[in-house]
Amino acid sequence: MPQVEPFTWESLRALALSLNLPNVEDAVSWGQPNLKAHGKMWVWWSSSEHAPVFKTTFEEREFLVEVDPETFFFTPHYKSWPLILARPDMVDPEWVVANLKRVWREQAKKTFLKKWDLEQAGA
Numbered sequence: 403m404p405q406v407e408p409f410t411w412e413s414l415r416a417l418a419l420s421l422n423l424p425n426v427e428d429a430v431s432w433g434q435p436n437l438k439a440h441g442k443m444w445v446w447w448s449s450s451e452h453a454p455v456f457k458t459t460f461e462e463r464e465f466l467v468e469v470d471p472e473t474f475f476f477t478p479h480y481k482s483w484p485l486i487l488a489r490p491d492m493v494d495p496e497w498v499v500a501n502l503k504r505v506w507r508e509q510a511k512k513t514f515l516k517k518w519d520l521e522q523a524g525a
Contacts, residue, residue: 408491409498411435411447414454417498418445423506424518440509445502451477453487456498457505460484 407413418437419426429438436446448455453475458466463486466474473492480487488498507515 409454409488409493410490411454414445414447414498417495418502421499421502421506423503425510425514426506439506440511440514442509444505444509448487450479451487453490454493454498455480456486456488456501457508458484458486458501462486 409417415428415435415437423439425440426444427438429436429443431443431446434446434449437444444457446455447453463474463476463484466486467476473489473494474486475489476486510518
């Protein structure tokens with residue numbers, strides 16, 4: 403179910419930070435604010451497309467654009483990268499959370515993730 407209010411960078415950032423995942427920090431790349439996880443770009447906003455940019459795989463991107471082209475898209479600028487844009491008024495916040503958690507895990511060092519998972523299991 404799409405959210406009622408369209409995402410903005412501020413609301414996307416607030417949602418991402420509310421996940422309370424370690425090793426996440428505010429950053430600026432190419433003059434634009436973004437969030438980094440484990441020192442790598444994690445999620446950001448395309449000012450030219452007025453849309454959030456998420457990391458994904460090429461296979462997932464193809465699937466998402468095929469099954470939900472009203473929400474997901476990419477431009478020639480992003481064609482060579484495993485990234486997808488989402489229309490801020492259409493993207494499901496649950497998809498956003500699932501994507502952010504998955505990418506955060508993928509960007510973590512295996513040793514960090516193993517220790518963090520053990521701590522979470524004991525909490």
